[in-house]
């Protein structure tokens with residue numbers, strides 16, 4: 197364990213300033229450029245102080261949109277995402293976004309106004325105990341009681357949000373604290389400890405890997421978060437061990453690379469799931485054995501020992517017993533592992549790897565589906581190929597999300613932005629906004645369903661207001677497709693409450709928001725539609741009609757193990 201200390205210098209040491217002004221100046225000092233939010237009574241002093249600052253505030257049209265945009269901004273930029281809301285309904289509207297960031301370990305700071313301290317606890321107008329409400333879904337939270345604490349709290353919040361296992365931090369600021377004048381902001385002492393495992397533990401991990409005959413590398417979202425992508429790519433290249441990825445980690449290994457078998461789990465590839473089930477060692481990096489990845493846990497990888505690398509000690513051994521647990525920042529630990537393995541005899545797993553490479557080729561997907569209708573897998577594959585290396589897919593949740601994960605090609609982990617742990621519909625559109633603002637030169641495409649887009653469709657106004665050149669694809673099956681699919685297979689085709697055939701005309705909706713749009717409803721229009729989408733400079737929406745009966749395959753039924761995949765016709 198090495199530790200470096202940093203002493204915080206208060207933003208302002210002399211002239212008295214309001215708490216609100218200190219919020220803004222501290223955010224500026226921390227290098228925040230972009231924040232998302234929505235004003236209201238209890239946060240008006242901060243909005244007042246925003247005017248004339250260097251911060252670029254994006255007014256979203258719903259606080260949930262602001263939280264999702266901040267989350268996605270963080271995922272793509274690697275910085276801390278920031279969002280703001282007023283008390284009561286503004287704050288509760290952030291809750292889904294906070295939970296989303298928590299489950300996917302995304303660094304985010306959420307600033308809420310609250311009623312003045314003198315009326316707290318009296319059911320004052322727009323009063324909600326947002327600290328209490330969010331307690332189980334934040335990494336940390338503060339109720340600030342004195343303006344003098346503001347710079348220190350914000351600095352600490354940023355530190356907590358991004359250090360260790362990242363996550364969302366809430367700062368609740370009563371209105372009187374925002375108005376309070378202070379000339380004595382207190383300082384803070386932060387410790388930037390970097391956790392690195394003991395050399396002996398790395399030795400144990402290396403020994404287990406050397407002893408394995410059928411190892412599989414299981415890559416999670418923590419690899420991207422810790423900046424360990426190159427180290428993991430080096431490990432994969434050096435050892436030749438077959439790799440599988442969680443939904444959140446797609447792109448860590450470029451799609452299509454030798455020995456990469458694809459996503460594991462409920463909608464994973466046959467190859468990835470079978471390799472894991474047959475393996476004798478799982479090398480798990482920055483993943484948490486999510487049930488969507490493992491299927492029936494007690495039957496998951498039944499013959500495998502586990503070497504688990506994770507920054508969060510509570511994840512190690514939580515759901516699966518490990519042979520070696522390597523706690524600490526994944527990046528230095530994988531680098532240390534690579535250094536160990538690069539000396540001594542080479543890892544010899546070529547027969548095992550060849551078997552899976554051959555199987556991956558045999559199982560390769562055929563995009564030439566019969567029929568005239570638009571085939572979403574083919575469209576998505578073509579989209580990702582044409583969009584090129586700067587492609588970023590910001591997904592919503594449902595069947596289309598799984599098709600994106602299965603059929604798009606990703607060359608880097610930032611290319612795939614998805615609500616993994618929470619699986620929250622409504623994520624796609626604001627996530628596209630956050631991603632485009634984080635990487636303006638990237639080709640950012642929101643891919644959403646007709647159900648999901650309706651959950652935050654008001655953010656089309658945000659896209660238009662700021663002329664954000666976001667490309668939007670709605671894959672419209674006029675159903676809540678993923679639920680409909682489950683009803684088809686697990687609820688005896690009782691299609692209860694999934695019909696969305698009375699959707700509005702999305703082209704007209706987009707146009708009403710000031711965004712050009714067009715429809716694609718036949719297969720022979722797909723290529724030209726993608727070209728038009730990609731060639732358009734400003735925002736544009738492509739409304740794509742697909743067959744309501746199309747399903748996502750493979751599918752591991754709930755309660756089954758990952759080797760028991762169902763595969764249907766297209």
Ligand SMILES: Cc1ncc(C[n+]2csc(CCOP(=O)(O)OP(=O)(O)O)c2C)c(N)n1
Nearest residue numbers: 594595596619621645646647648676677678
């Ligand atoms: C906020 C929220 N509510 C409900 C769900 C449950 N859910 C998961 S997928 C899905 C259907 C999504 O339909 P659509 O957006 O049309 O996408 P499709 O599955 O058709 O591609 C639903 C209702 C959810 N994930 N999130």
